Amino acid sequence: MLQLGQRAKAAARQLALASTGAKDEALRTAADLLVRKAPEILAANEIDVERSQDGGASATVIDRLRLNAAKIEAMAAGLIKVAALPDPVGELVDGWTRPNGLRIERVRVPLGVVAIVYENRPNVTSDAAGLCLKSGNAAFLRGSSGAIESNKAIAAALREGIAKTGLPEDAVVLVEDTSHESAVEFMQLRECIDCLIPRGGPSLIKAVLEHATVPYVIDGDGNCHVYVDEAADLDMALAIVVNAKTQRPSVCNAAESLVVHESVAARFLPRAVDALTGVELVGDARSRAIASSIGPADPLDYGTEFLDLKMSVAVVSSLTGAIEHVNRHGTGHTEAIVTGDLEAAERFTQEVDAAVVVVNASTRFTDGEEFGFGAEIGISTQKLHARGPMGLRELTTVKYVIHGEGQVRQ
Amino acid sequence: MLQLGQRAKAAARQLALASTGAKDEALRTAADLLVRKAPEILAANEIDVERSQDGGASATVIDRLRLNAAKIEAMAAGLIKVAALPDPVGELVDGWTRPNGLRIERVRVPLGVVAIVYENRPNVTSDAAGLCLKSGNAAFLRGSSGAIESNKAIAAALREGIAKTGLPEDAVVLVEDTSHESAVEFMQLRECIDCLIPRGGPSLIKAVLEHATVPYVIDGDGNCHVYVDEAADLDMALAIVVNAKTQRPSVCNAAESLVVHESVAARFLPRAVDALTGVELVGDARSRAIASSIGPADPLDYGTEFLDLKMSVAVVSSLTGAIEHVNRHGTGHTEAIVTGDLEAAERFTQEVDAAVVVVNASTRFTDGEEFGFGAEIGISTQKLHARGPMGLRELTTVKYVIHGEGQVRQ
Numbered sequence: 001m002l003q004l005g006q007r008a009k010a011a012a013r014q015l016a017l018a019s020t021g022a023k024d025e026a027l028r029t030a031a032d033l034l035v036r037k038a039p040e041i042l043a044a045n046e047i048d049v050e051r052s053q054d055g056g057a058s059a060t061v062i063d064r065l066r067l068n069a070a071k072i073e074a075m076a077a078g079l080i081k082v083a084a085l086p087d088p089v090g091e092l093v094d095g096w097t098r099p100n101g102l103r104i105e106r107v108r109v110p111l112g113v114v115a116i117v118y119e120n121r122p123n124v125t126s127d128a129a130g131l132c133l134k135s136g137n138a139a140f141l142r143g144s145s146g147a148i149e150s151n152k153a154i155a156a157a158l159r160e161g162i163a164k165t166g167l168p169e170d171a172v173v174l175v176e177d178t179s180h181e182s183a184v185e186f187m188q189l190r191e192c193i194d195c196l197i198p199r200g201g202p203s204l205i206k207a208v209l210e211h212a213t214v215p216y217v218i219d220g221d222g223n224c225h226v227y228v229d230e231a232a233d234l235d236m237a238l239a240i241v242v243n244a245k246t247q248r249p250s251v252c253n254a255a256e257s258l259v260v261h262e263s264v265a266a267r268f269l270p271r272a273v274d275a276l277t278g279v280e281l282v283g284d285a286r287s288r289a290i291a292s293s294i295g296p297a298d299p300l301d302y303g304t305e306f307l308d309l310k311m312s313v314a315v316v317s318s319l320t321g322a323i324e325h326v327n328r329h330g331t332g333h334t335e336a337i338v339t340g341d342l343e344a345a346e347r348f349t350q351e352v353d354a355a356v357v358v359v360n361a362s363t364r365f366t367d368g369e370e371f372g373f374g375a376e377i378g379i380s381t382q383k384l385h386a387r388g389p390m391g392l393r394e395l396t397t398v399k400y401v402i403h404g405e406g407q408v409r410q
Numbered sequence: 411m412l413q414l415g416q417r418a419k420a421a422a423r424q425l426a427l428a429s430t431g432a433k434d435e436a437l438r439t440a441a442d443l444l445v446r447k448a449p450e451i452l453a454a455n456e457i458d459v460e461r462s463q464d465g466g467a468s469a470t471v472i473d474r475l476r477l478n479a480a481k482i483e484a485m486a487a488g489l490i491k492v493a494a495l496p497d498p499v500g501e502l503v504d505g506w507t508r509p510n511g512l513r514i515e516r517v518r519v520p521l522g523v524v525a526i527v528y529e530n531r532p533n534v535t536s537d538a539a540g541l542c543l544k545s546g547n548a549a550f551l552r553g554s555s556g557a558i559e560s561n562k563a564i565a566a567a568l569r570e571g572i573a574k575t576g577l578p579e580d581a582v583v584l585v586e587d588t589s590h591e592s593a594v595e596f597m598q599l600r601e602c603i604d605c606l607i608p609r610g611g612p613s614l615i616k617a618v619l620e621h622a623t624v625p626y627v628i629d630g631d632g633n634c635h636v637y638v639d640e641a642a643d644l645d646m647a648l649a650i651v652v653n654a655k656t657q658r659p660s661v662c663n664a665a666e667s668l669v670v671h672e673s674v675a676a677r678f679l680p681r682a683v684d685a686l687t688g689v690e691l692v693g694d695a696r697s698r699a700i701a702s703s704i705g706p707a708d709p710l711d712y713g714t715e716f717l718d719l720k721m722s723v724a725v726v727s728s729l730t731g732a733i734e735h736v737n738r739h740g741t742g743h744t745e746a747i748v749t750g751d752l753e754a755a756e757r758f759t760q761e762v763d764a765a766v767v768v769v770n771a772s773t774r775f776t777d778g779e780e781f782g783f784g785a786e787i788g789i790s791t792q793k794l795h796a797r798g799p800m801g802l803r804e805l806t807t808v809k810y811v812i813h814g815e816g817q818v819r820q
Binding site (some may be wrong): 016098190196210211213233242244327339349351361362365366382384388397398400403406408 | 508784795814
């Protein structure tokens, strides 16, 4: 493991100095190799799929795991798209001169070795490697055992493509040992890993919290709320709630909870129930008194990310009550208010503690693409380093460069 | 512990909304209370000092622990100075409008609850609390058992001062249970702690790496180098090496290693040996062939932060060799080159992987005050969130605020 890490680290030193042009050419060549090696990749994937089927994996797991020509082309297209994005490396973030004449510059540089630990989605191998390469980082990848053959084939194609253009093939290093012990060793390789990003469900996050000693960024749960204020345009509120809940319920920026001000609840909730046909609604006594089709909510429901066509409902007596409810049950991902009242909008955006706070739009916009970043490696729900959608910039750090003329400290 | 954390969290929500004026008034009032409560604080400190003396603590430990009127006045002056610094909270970091009309703003906000775990320096209680308060964070403090009475007295004075101005006294929450179990529980309080900053030696850092599940920023070792290039002004190099090594050898930005290009080694090393009288020099065979008073270096010496009047010496054949040496042995803190050659300066600053890279000045300038930040909570040697000196800005995060007119995602 240490040897793999050191290979990634050596490659990272070279990648940090690579020109944007060289990195873009490597990405395009890697994309080309992915498509050309599609038969090998699909054959490897077939081994993984068969093994998973034999092991009794669910249809959802198999669906995530299974590749086809279109999926490989999408991976290649992803790399080409990343090549077209602006390079964050080398940006002069700020600079100033001190009274003693020292000139201090803060310059954007790659993190170094970015480690990704992920589950049964082989496309992460290509997506993560592409974002790391563009931002001048080596990608040190540790996928799951279930996708190991696919990951090996994809990594081999990427490495061959990168090497063809003269950049180090160790820009992508895949850990082939998928034992539990190797995962723990991976998360503790402080000598080599500058940032670990887990891509996966709660059990993976739990393992990272428990074992990791390397710096990491958590891509956490989204228990997102839409609060319909007393000053809301109810037509707008209805469209936003329906979109936030139903447009893609399985993702982290989908809404899980509807909070309604008591003064509009009697007018809004019956319309919401109609519009959310097919969504299981569970609510408190006040919401159920208005709309009897809302089932009783278990207290735990307000803290649950359903990721499904299910939504909790609460009626609150005030904006303050809404903010308290959201801060108590939210996970710091995305929280929305629908209101026409300026003061309510300002209080909500200031007092709600979340990565993204939205006024009069769907929670579904918390996304690197929708933010204009061109791509994303995840959505951070922690407050250190990155918060919200993480694009190429979030895969960098800064370095201070000081120029003097012989200054010494008194 | 959870209850303490929840008190800090509740206070943090109020502090995040406090005006700069209110925070500054609280800082000045707390400073006033510290001075007025000096008798109580000194009496409490005397208990700590006596217990440490009875326990056989070293003179250095006692010296760090012992307070006097001047030290308390310095703590108060520190709070007043922080009150005069600009408030980082509320800065509009950037903002843009998407094609669909969504207006996205990135706003600087407090982290929330900043936890500090520290050793036997009671002044950290006041210094950390002041920086946290100014940046809108609650300070959740866990000092060591050896300074507990001093810390309790200081925290009580700060809390009383803060409460007098109407801000929550739980802006400063001190953990009074100093057992090992409580330290571990503290480092795992993910529900309440947004950022943990350890202030102390290698054993504390090790405990954080081993036990912490909350996000943290490591204030690590500084194995700093000065590289004297073949194109160096040797008089300048001499002044910088002497300053970097001897001006204050016990701190992390002091130089621990001198690296000299072979083409100037014969001229430079004898002068350096003379100028570094009183410093124990240990070097490689090439340096010892030039200056026989240099002792033999153990290979481990190149990786050691001496924090004392001791320095390792190495002669290298090229700039590339110097960069490799620095990247192999450095800890990512501060690395300096002395050169008159533009290309050498550019290669060194680009290729050396450290928080701060210095051209023609002493390593001792890596410091929040020297950078113009007005104060510092530590120096980060990791790459996530903060790198280099951490001032008030590094105690903040960002929040995305999105304004729409009913946009939903297609």
